[in-house]
Amino acid sequence: MRTALTILRKDLLLELRTLEMLPAMAMLAVITFVIFHFGLSRDTLSGQLAAGELTVTLLFSAMLGINRLFVAEREQGGFDAFLLAPVDRSAMLLAKATALYIYLALLELVALPAFALFAAPPHMGSSLPALILFLALSNGAFAVIGTFVSAIAVHTRARDLIGPMIGLPLLLPALIATSLGIGPLLTVHASGSPSGKWLAVLALYDLFTALLAYAVFDFLLEE
Amino acid sequence: MSTATDPAGATPAAIAIDRLSRYFGERTVLREVSFELPAGQTLAVLGRNGVGKSTLLRILATLLRPHSGTVTILGEQLPQRGWAVRGRIGLLGHEPLLYRDLSGRENLIYHARLHRVPGQRVEQLLEAVGMSSRADDPVRSLSRGMVQRLTVARAVLHSPQVLLLDEPKSNLDPAAGELVEPLIGRGCGATRVLTSHDPQAALVEADLVLALSGGRAAYFGPASGIDAAQLRELYA
Numbered sequence: 504m505r506t507a508l509t510i511l512r513k514d515l516l517l518e519l520r521t522l523e524m525l526p527a528m529a530m531l532a533v534i535t536f537v538i539f540h541f542g543l544s545r546d547t548l549s550g551q552l553a554a555g556e557l558t559v560t561l562l563f564s565a566m567l568g569i570n571r572l573f574v575a576e577r578e579q580g581g582f583d584a585f586l587l588a589p590v591d592r593s594a595m596l597l598a599k600a601t602a603l604y605i606y607l608a609l610l611e612l613v614a615l616p617a618f619a620l621f622a623a624p625p626h627m628g629s630s631l632p633a634l635i636l637f638l639a640l641s642n643g644a645f646a647v648i649g650t651f652v653s654a655i656a657v658h659t660r661a662r663d664l665i666g667p668m669i670g671l672p673l674l675l676p677a678l679i680a681t682s683l684g685i686g687p688l689l690t691v692h693a694s695g696s697p698s699g700k701w702l703a704v705l706a707l708y709d710l711f712t713a714l715l716a717y718a719v720f721d722f723l724l725e726e
Numbered sequence: 727m728s729t730a731t732d733p734a735g736a737t738p739a740a741i742a743i744d745r746l747s748r749y750f751g752e753r754t755v756l757r758e759v760s761f762e763l764p765a766g767q768t769l770a771v772l773g774r775n776g777v778g779k780s781t782l783l784r785i786l787a788t789l790l791r792p793h794s795g796t797v798t799i800l801g802e803q804l805p806q807r808g809w810a811v812r813g814r815i816g817l818l819g820h821e822p823l824l825y826r827d828l829s830g831r832e833n834l835i836y837h838a839r840l841h842r843v844p845g846q847r848v849e850q851l852l853e854a855v856g857m858s859s860r861a862d863d864p865v866r867s868l869s870r871g872m873v874q875r876l877t878v879a880r881a882v883l884h885s886p887q888v889l890l891l892d893e894p895k896s897n898l899d900p901a902a903g904e905l906v907e908p909l910i911g912r913g914c915g916a917t918r919v920l921t922s923h924d925p926q927a928a929l930v931e932a933d934l935v936l937a938l939s940g941g942r943a944a945y946f947g948p949a950s951g952i953d954a955a956q957l958r959e960l961y962a
Contacts, residue, residue, distance in 0.1 A: 505839075506839075506840065509836065509839040509840060513825070513828070513832075513836050516828065516832070517825060517827055517828065520827045520828070520864075521827050575825060579821075579823075579824070579825050579826055580821040580822065580823035580824070581823070581825065583789055583817075583819075583821065583823055584823040584837060584840070584880075585840065586788070586789055586812070587787060587788070587789070587812055587813075587815065587817055587823075588812060588813060588837075588840035588841055589809065589812045589813030589841070589842075590840055725791070
C-alpha cells in the first residue's frame, strides 16, 4: 500500500506539472457534447439517447487518458526503476488504477455540467446522486481495465491502436450496464432511484476485472 | 538457493554465470557466456558496440530473462529468485531512470521510498554528487553531466552490494568524474560489473575482464592478462 501511494503521489505530481492528460480529456468531452448538440439538433435529450451520449463521450475522453497512462514510465524509464526496486509489482496496478480513477472523477466534474448545459436532460438534478453512483462504479471498470490495457499497449509500437482494440471489447459490459442504468434516470418520469440490477452488474464486473488484472499484472510488466 | 565460488574456491562468487544465452528474435546476442566474479571485485565487460554488453547488464539487473544457462547473483538464481536480489543491485545504465518533469530531489525521494531508504540519504547523496544547489530544478532543465551525476546518486541510493555500471562516466567531465568516484569507483566496496567505451580506462578499474566477440566470451581472465594486441583485435 505504501509503495502504491508513492507511485500515485508521483503520478499526480507529474500530471499537475505537465497537464498532459486532464485538459485534453475535458476538452474532448466538451467538444463531443457540442457536436452532439448541433448534430442531433435538439434542445433537450432524455432517456437512453441522453445516456448513450454521456456514456460514449466519457468513453472517448477516458481512452485519451488510458493511452497515456504509462507513457512516462515507458519513455522515462519508470518501468525499469520500478522493476529494480524490491516491491510488490501489484502496487503499480493499484497506483495507476487509482490515478486513472481520480482523472475520470475530475473529468466528470467538467463533463457533467457540460452535459447538463448542452443535452439538458430532464430532472438531472434530482437524479444526480444516482447518476454519480453509476459513474463511480463505471469509473472502477474504466480504471482497472484501462490500466490493464495500457500496460499491454505501452510495450507495443501501435499502442494508440492496441488500447482501443483490446480495451473497448473488455469495457463493453460496463458500458452497456452504465448506459442502461442511467437511461431511466434521465427521463421525464424519472424516480431518481437507481436500478439495483445494473448497479449490481457494474459492481460485479468491477470485482471480476480487478481480480483478473491482479492475477496477470505481474506478467505484463515483464520484458 | 545456491551458492557459487570462484575457480580457486576461496571467495564466494557474487555473480556466477554458466552458459548464458539470450536472443532477440532470430538474433543471438549472447551465446553460452560463462564467468564467475568474486565478491568485492570488478569485472570489465569489453567489446564492440552491439556485442551484448548492455544486454548482459540488464540480465544481471533482473530486467531481462536469460533464455538458457544459469545466472546466480548473491547466491540467488535468476530469474526465479530475482525478487530476492532486487534492492541489492544498483544499475547505472544508458537511461537515467529519472522523470524529466520532476526535480532531482523529487526523483531521488521517489526512488528512496521505493527502496525504503530514509530521506536523509537523499540529501547526503545530493551533496556528494555536487547537486544540492540545483536539486529543485526539473531534470529536463539540467545538462547531461548533471543528469548523469543524479543518475549515479539514484543508482547507489540503496547502498547496493552489486553495481552494474554501463559506461558510468559518460557525459562527466574530469571534476565530476572525481566527485562520483567514491560512490561508484574501486573504493565503494560493491562488486562491480562495468562497461566502458574506453577499454584502457576500464582495464585500470578492473580485476577481471570479460571480452565479448560475436556474442561469445573471447576472453575471461585477469585484467593484467589481456594485452594491447588482443584489445585491438577485439575492437577491430
